Amino acid sequence: MREHKSKLIRLPGIIKWEATTPPGTSIIIRTLSSDDKINWFASEPYTNPKGSKITSPEKRFIKLSVDLKTENPTVTPVVHKVWIYYLDKILEWGGDAGWD
Numbered sequence: 001m002r003e004h005k006s007k008l009i010r011l012p013g014i015i016k017w018e019a020t021t022p023p024g025t026s027i028i029i030r031t032l033s034s035d036d037k038i039n040w041f042a043s044e045p046y047t048n049p050k051g052s053k054i055t056s057p058e059k060r061f062i063k064l065s066v067d068l069k070t071e072n073p074t075v076t077p078v079v080h081k082v083w084i085y086y087l088d089k090i091l092e093w094g095g096d097a098g099w100d
Contacts (some may be wrong), residue, residue: 012062013087016051018080024071027079033059054084 012031019027028047032040033056042065043056056062062084068077 011058011087012054012056012084014051014085015046015054015082016085017049017082019049019077020080021077022075025075025077026069027077028067028069029079029082030065030067031056031062031084032065033057033062035060037061 012033015029015031017027017029021027026047027049028045030045031043031054033043034040040063041057041059043054046052064082066079066082068079070076
């Protein structure tokens with residue numbers, strides 16, 4: 001058997017969340033990504049709590065921006081949990097192609 005060397009990185013793939021949104025309220029989440037924690041690149045807004053493909057550029061760091069909106073000051077939306085599902089990406093594959 002031959003050993004194959006690879007370099008993997010973990011990329012954000014899907015974002016979803018659990019929330020309470022009373023009538024007249026909404027939640028908009030964005031991801032921001034950066035390689036240096038100085039210059040951040042924002043995603044398109046995510047509005048589907050059941051899951052959306054992360055659209056911010058592939059960078060080393062990721063953070064969230066959460067906007068809670070209400071038309072009635074006596075009620076507010078609440079975010080209970082946020083999940084980011086990661087994907088593996090092979091950056092480099094070493095050795096001969098195929099397996100012995």
